[in-house]
Amino acid sequence: MVVDAGHGGDDHGGQGPGGLLEKDVVFDVALRLKQRLEAAGLRVVMTRAGDRFVALGERTEIANRAAADLFLSIHANASRHRSARGVETFFASPEATDEAARALAQVENQALGATLPAPVGDPLRAILGDLLATEYLADSQAFARLVQRRVTRAVAARSRGVKQAPFAVLMGVQMPAVLVEIGFLSNAADARALSSERKLESLAEQIQEAVVDFRARQNGRREARSPLHSATTEGGQ
Numbered sequence: 703m704v705v706d707a708g709h710g711g712d713d714h715g716g717q718g719p720g721g722l723l724e725k726d727v728v729f730d731v732a733l734r735l736k737q738r739l740e741a742a743g744l745r746v747v748m749t750r751a752g753d754r755f756v757a758l759g760e761r762t763e764i765a766n767r768a769a770a771d772l773f774l775s776i777h778a779n780a781s782r783h784r785s786a787r788g789v790e791t792f793f794a795s796p797e798a799t800d801e802a803a804r805a806l807a808q809v810e811n812q813a814l815g816a817t818l819p820a821p822v823g824d825p826l827r828a829i830l831g832d833l834l835a836t837e838y839l840a841d842s843q844a845f846a847r848l849v850q851r852r853v854t855r856a857v858a859a860r861s862r863g864v865k866q867a868p869f870a871v872l873m874g875v876q877m878p879a880v881l882v883e884i885g886f887l888s889n890a891a892d893a894r895a896l897s898s899e900r901k902l903e904s905l906a907e908q909i910q911e912a913v914v915d916f917r918a919r920q921n922g923r924r925e926a927r928s929p930l931h932s933a934t935t936e937g938g939q
């Protein structure tokens with residue numbers, strides 16, 4: 703699978719009042735997750751190996767070239783409203799769940815130096831976007847739900863729910879893809895959690911569990927579709 707730590711290098715992403723940078727927090731979690739998944743025998747591709755800027759197109763290209771089966775982008779939120787807090791998980795859609803989701807996707811798309819997805823008014827681009835987004839829609843949604851539940855549990859945070867928005871990094875990859883915002887750096891309680899080694903490790907652990915759950919779901923579906931499996935089951939083996 704592909705683990706995409708948001709931002710990097712000169713692109714710091716969001717920033718907490720205490721100086722906590724999104725690029726550092728998300729890379730920390732990404733690295734912990736990579737080590738866990740590899741220890742469990744999974745092949746993991748990181749879109750950035752350290753603190754360096756990687757353009758959005760490069761990230762999706764890395765994922766598609768690896769022909770990976772799953773893509774997870776890790777980000778952290780920041781808001782002018784200090785009371786805003788909690789975890790939210792996104793999967794791609796040309797249209798956003800609400801205005802806040804649309805604005806967030808726009809911020810993340812700009813921060814990553816991406817070309818913004820075409821407005822829905824452009825029929826051809828809208829159709830292409832729809833096709834890309836719907837091909838893996840059900841799987842992305844299922845993975846998003848698992849990630850949201852696990853991450854919320856890991857940081858004992860408020861769940862802001864699973865949402866859809868036109869994140870360019872999700873629209874570009876040809877595999878089930880999810881973007882998780884692991885908390886608000888601008889909120890005191892969330893920032894405290896995201897500064898805790900124990901919470902960061904717990905985050906990685908819970909995301910790993912979400913990946914395990916998702917793979918079990920995929921394998922279950924494959925087995926259910928396989929005629930060999932039905933024959934075996936009917937034979938009473």
Ligand SMILES: [Zn+2]
Pocket residue numbers: 708709715716724777778810813
């Ligand atoms: Zn971000």
